[in-house]
Amino acid sequence: MKAAVLFEVNKPLQIEDVSVPNPGPREVLIRTRVAGLCHSDLHFMEGLYPHPLPAVLGHESAGVVEKVGSDVTYVKPGDHVVTCLSVFCGTCDNCTTGRTVLCTDTTVKMLPGASNRLSWARSEKLNQFLNLSSFAEQMLVHENAIVKIRKDMPLELAALIGCGVITGYGAVVNTAGVKAGETVAVIGCGGVGMAAINGAAIAGAGRIIAIDTNPAKLQLATKLGATDIVDPRNGDVVQQVRDLTNGGVQHSFEVLGRKETAEQSFAMLAAGGTATIVGMIPFGQKIELHGFDFLRERRIQGSSMGSNHFRVDMPRLIEFYMRGKLHLEDWISAKLKLSEINEGFANMKAGKTLRSVIMF
Ligand code: APR
Ligand code: ZN
Numbered sequence: 501m502k503a504a505v506l507f508e509v510n511k512p513l514q515i516e517d518v519s520v521p522n523p524g525p526r527e528v529l530i531r532t533r534v535a536g537l538c539h540s541d542l543h544f545m546e547g548l549y550p551h552p553l554p555a556v557l558g559h560e561s562a563g564v565v566e567k568v569g570s571d572v573t574y575v576k577p578g579d580h581v582v583t584c585l586s587v588f589c590g591t592c593d594n595c596t597t598g599r600t601v602l603c604t605d606t607t608v609k610m611l612p613g614a615s616n617r618l619s620w621a622r623s624e625k626l627n628q629f630l631n632l633s634s635f636a637e638q639m640l641v642h643e644n645a646i647v648k649i650r651k652d653m654p655l656e657l658a659a660l661i662g663c664g665v666i667t668g669y670g671a672v673v674n675t676a677g678v679k680a681g682e683t684v685a686v687i688g689c690g691g692v693g694m695a696a697i698n699g700a701a702i703a704g705a706g707r708i709i710a711i712d713t714n715p716a717k718l719q720l721a722t723k724l725g726a727t728d729i730v731d732p733r734n735g736d737v738v739q740q741v742r743d744l745t746n747g748g749v750q751h752s753f754e755v756l757g758r759k760e761t762a763e764q765s766f767a768m769l770a771a772g773g774t775a776t777i778v779g780m781i782p783f784g785q786k787i788e789l790h791g792f793d794f795l796r797e798r799r800i801q802g803s804s805m806g807s808n809h810f811r812v813d814m815p816r817l818i819e820f821y822m823r824g825k826l827h828l829e830d831w832i833s834a835k836l837k838l839s840e841i842n843e844g845f846a847n848m849k850a851g852k853t854l855r856s857v858i859m860f
């Protein structure tokens with residue numbers, strides 16, 4: 501099969517011939533139909549996060565089951581599935597207490613470099629990325645890395661749910677537990693931030709403030725449920741949010757992954773408010789907060805993949821789409837061939853796209 505391989509950071513991906521073995525007892529072979537380009541892939545391509553190379557990137561995808569391992573009962577060939585990097589074992593302390601995104605069981609969640617699910621004719625070992633490697637015509641994954649979905653759901657929209665949408669929506673609904681009427685600010689209205697905005701609207705938030713430097717993104721944010729927009733180029737972001745909300749928001753979401761915006765997310769809180777950091781802040785980067793703010797019961801917390809329970813959350817998100825509450829069709833800016841993948845990342849970097857998807 502063909503796959504897009506990252507050999508070196510800051511170099512284009514290369515299309516190579518790659519193969520996968522037959523599924524092991526609990527593995528599933530999937531014919532990839534759609535793979536979304538997520539900013540996290542770019543973080544790895546730029547070396548902001550380390551990963552053993554060469555590797556096949558991609559972690560937001562949907563496809564059709566082709567073969568299943570001897571112990572798999574959850575899916576059968578022909579089933580439509582969405583993948584999720586939050587593969588879970590179901591039996592560790594984190595899984596048993598309901599925090600499956602924190603599962604670290606290495607029998608299901610292989611550590612970077614440990615996987616033998618991909619191979620090729622070259623001498624060096626090829627690494628699987630986040631237990632998925634979606635920029636490939638086929639994926640070999642653990643059965644607990646997929647959710648079965650209804651067949652009338654378009655796969656190009658289903659794929660988006662696999663990372664960007666569940667991450668943004670889940671941060672609002674699962675991690676922060678935004679309640680009806682509460683005020684929300686979202687910093688960074690990319691693929692993930694838009695899902696936080698749409699999620700806040702679904703949760704019944706009161707004011708929803710979208711913050712982005714790109715006017716086109718702010719316009720779409722309004723369509724998805726933002727009640728107010730803030731452009732950092734018009735002055736101090738924190739002050740603009742305070743002015744709009746009479747002193748700060750109950751919930752802020754940083755969906756960009758930068759020190760500066762993470763600090764802004766904490767500073768724009770009302771007393772008792774909670775900042776949720778969704779963006780991937782560069783590895784090793786520290787952030788600074790004013791200690792006094794803790795006396796006003798301001799909180800800051802991390803969110804990983806929207807604290808999802810993806811086998812429950814993803815079918816629910818599909819229902820929201822079917823009922824016209826989640827506007828997934830607005831996410832797709834471009835449909836590309838695998839051979840055009842580098843173009844897609846260049847457009848992401850230039851801020852031209854919300855989501856580009858590879859159609860196989
Ligand atoms: N303030 C607010 N928004 C900004 C700023 C700024 N200073 N600078 C850039 N932006 C906006 C961009 O205009 C863009 O709309 O942030 C958005 C980032 O969006 P994407 O590039 O589409 O990124 P996305 O895929 O949404 O991921 C965002 O979440 O999961 C993580 O790793 C991911 O850290 C990344 C973050
Ligand atoms: Zn992602």
Ligand code: ZN
Nearest residue numbers: 589592595603
């Ligand atoms: Zn576990």
